[in-house]
Amino acid sequence: MNDRAAIEAMLREAYAARVRGDVEATVRHFADDAVFALAGAADASPVAMRCTDCESLRGAMAGLIAAFEFKDHQILSLIVEGQQAAAHTRVRVRATASGEEVTTEMVDLITIRDGKIASFVEFVDTALAAKMLGG
DSSP states (O other), X not given: OOOHHHHHXXXXXXXXXXXXXXXXXXXXXXXXXXEEEEOSOTTTOSSOEEEOSHHHHHHHXXXXXXXXXXXXXXXXXXXXXTTEEEEEEEEXXXXXXXXXXXXXXXXXXXXXXXXXXXXXXXXXXXHHHHHHTTO
């Protein structure tokens, strides 16, 4: 999958699955040994995490989808160069536990290998996410 259009379509499908709250459809786009991270220091935020295999990724994604409902998701920019991609997104997110809704922006750095996401590092406002979780 070196074709920019194919990579872009796959990433849009993965984001759409996340917005639908479909764990399996989201995880399907990741390699079995994919790295998934919410950037940040785990000792400073309960939201920061790093997964390095499909099962921990599935668990993390299920937890994120259960805790944070994406009400509106916009891709503001998507850059694809070779096997690397960067996405700048804006999302209106609802904390399912409290019902609190906010709009925030995120940046994702993505590496593709053999048509699957091999690495996905998301930069989010971990302090805001922790506050929404009540932490």
